[in-house]
Amino acid sequence: MVDHVESAPPTVHRPATAAEVAALVRAAAEGAVPLTVVSGGHGPWSHEPAAGLRLELGELAAIEIEGTSVRVGGGAVWGDVASALAAHGLALSSGDTASVGVGGLTLGGGTGWMVRAWGLAVDQLVGAQVVTAAGEIVEVSVDQHPELFWALRGGGGNFGIVTRFDFAAHRLPGIALAESVVDGDATAVLRAARELLRDAPRELTVTYMDVPPMDPSAPAGARLTAVWAGPDPDALRVELAPISALDGVRTEITEPAYRDILLEMPQPDGAEAPAPPGFIGGNGLVEELDDELIDRLVAFRRDFPASVVFLRSLGGAFGEVPQEETAFPARSARWFVMAGAFDVPGLLDDAGRAQAATDTERIVAGRLAEYSNFVDSERPDTVPGMYDAAAFERLRAVKAQWDPRNVFRRNHNILV
Numbered sequence: 304m305v306d307h308v309e310s311a312p313p314t315v316h317r318p319a320t321a322a323e324v325a326a327l328v329r330a331a332a333e334g335a336v337p338l339t340v341v342s343g344g345h346g347p348w349s350h351e352p353a354a355g356l357r358l359e360l361g362e363l364a365a366i367e368i369e370g371t372s373v374r375v376g377g378g379a380v381w382g383d384v385a386s387a388l389a390a391h392g393l394a395l396s397s398g399d400t401a402s403v404g405v406g407g408l409t410l411g412g413g414t415g416w417m418v419r420a421w422g423l424a425v426d427q428l429v430g431a432q433v434v435t436a437a438g439e440i441v442e443v444s445v446d447q448h449p450e451l452f453w454a455l456r457g458g459g460g461n462f463g464i465v466t467r468f469d470f471a472a473h474r475l476p477g478i479a480l481a482e483s484v485v486d487g488d489a490t491a492v493l494r495a496a497r498e499l500l501r502d503a504p505r506e507l508t509v510t511y512m513d514v515p516p517m518d519p520s521a522p523a524g525a526r527l528t529a530v531w532a533g534p535d536p537d538a539l540r541v542e543l544a545p546i547s548a549l550d551g552v553r554t555e556i557t558e559p560a561y562r563d564i565l566l567e568m569p570q571p572d573g574a575e576a577p578a579p580p581g582f583i584g585g586n587g588l589v590e591e592l593d594d595e596l597i598d599r600l601v602a603f604r605r606d607f608p609a610s611v612v613f614l615r616s617l618g619g620a621f622g623e624v625p626q627e628e629t630a631f632p633a634r635s636a637r638w639f640v641m642a643g644a645f646d647v648p649g650l651l652d653d654a655g656r657a658q659a660a661t662d663t664e665r666i667v668a669g670r671l672a673e674y675s676n677f678v679d680s681e682r683p684d685t686v687p688g689m690y691d692a693a694a695f696e697r698l699r700a701v702k703a704q705w706d707p708r709n710v711f712r713r714n715h716n717i718l719v
């Protein structure tokens with residue numbers, strides 16, 4: 304987990320305008336005071352008390368919609384964005400959980416139910432308002448400060464505080480959702496999913512999750528969830544047939560509203576809220592779900608009762624964005640894989656913690672890159688592994704230009 308900076312409580316501020324954010328950043332920079340930026344509050348730095356200034360951006364949560372253009376305050380959460388968009392028949396590719404912040408998720412990239420249909424959250428970002436380390440308010444886009452705009456799309460909170468995100472939303476007349484409970488051979492299901500997703504239409508995104516009892520994230524057992532970005536349950540049924548037909552797989556298809564498939568998690572409640580259980584494990588953006596990787600995942604889950612395995616299909620629109628267009632790594636990855644264990648009392652002892660760490664490093668050893676948004680620990684030496692090599696050098700140059708004194712350092716910090 305993140306190191307404690309100091310034990311003194313932070314001074315909490317809830318700015319309501321970009322100008323107030325700018326004044327607070329100037330004060331922090333002038334006094335060399337550590338700065339913690341909180342949007343949805345799900346990131347590791349939001350849970351770890353640190354002395355200094357804590358900027359909670361929840362007052363900056365306005366959502367303005369004009370045609371398909373959406374302006375979202377830097378402290379909004381995705382559930383509110385989805386609700387506001389639904390009234391206009393629109394949606395954005397975001398994360399899977401309603402209470403996760405637009406700020407943290409977007410700046411790290413943002414993978415969700417529509418990642419194959421529309422790409423990452425950052426792939427829909429067309430501009431932003433940013434308070435820089437110098438306390439200036441700048442507008443960024445492909446035409447205005449293009450390098451800073453590039454860096455914001457995957458480089459995390461390193462470059463400034465985003466007080467407004469401008470997105471281009473998509474029309475979404477409806478969706479279909481399939482939940483497949485897997486009681487049978489997990490290897491067969493994962494191989495079938497791999498084959499299916501090689502040529503599947505981009506409308507289809509799937510996740511696969513296998514968790515033990517007592518895990519806070521989902522009901523126990525293995526399940527594959529498929530979302531079809533369109534009002535066509537029959538298309539989803541046909542696409543999923545190779546998986547649904549497998550022994551031990553029970554599939555149910557429904558047509559919920561997009562807002563309703565965003566999972567609910569209790570909203571962290573300020574600096575004093577208890578931290579959620581830590582996750583010990585690793586993740587990787589991987590080129591392919593090859594047989595060896597599937598075998599390692601299945602064996603990990605089988606031999607280690609506290610283990611959790613999570614996969615998400617990529618490709619589709621995600622893979623069509625040129626690598627250099629955003630700072631996000633590994634556009635050739637076809638899957639995102641995460642393995643580890645939640646550090647819940649009764650589920651994990653010291654030996655289990657050690658096993659979770661070593662086993663998962665082995666599982667994701669062949670990854671193209673690590674996905675920063677799912678890394679809870681603060682290990683500056685691992686930050687280069689979250690980017691393609693050329694992108695990391697470019698990020699360092701942007702950091703040197705916009706935040707040479709590292710005012711924004713409570714994040715996966717890019718060191719100049």
Ligand SMILES: Cc1cc2nc3c(=O)[nH]c(=O)nc-3n(C[C@H](O)[C@H](O)[C@H](O)COP(=O)(O)OP(=O)(O)OC[C@H]3O[C@@H](n4cnc5c(N)ncnc54)[C@H](O)[C@@H]3O)c2cc1C
Pocket residue numbers: 340341342343344345346347348349360377378397398399400402403404405406407408409410411412413414415459460461463464465466568676677713714
């Ligand atoms: C339950 C749960 C579900 C998740 N699901 C997904 C998912 O489906 N897809 C996915 O990609 N990720 C997912 N994540 C990971 C998530 O994207 C990261 O944890 C993310 O950092 C959370 O953002 P936040 O705004 O809620 O957190 P915060 O703690 O508020 O922010 C995290 C960091 O982002 C930076 N930051 C936040 N807002 C701003 C801003 N406006 N300007 C500048 N910097 C800012 C700061 O450095 C901050 O420390 C999930 C996490 C959880 C806990």
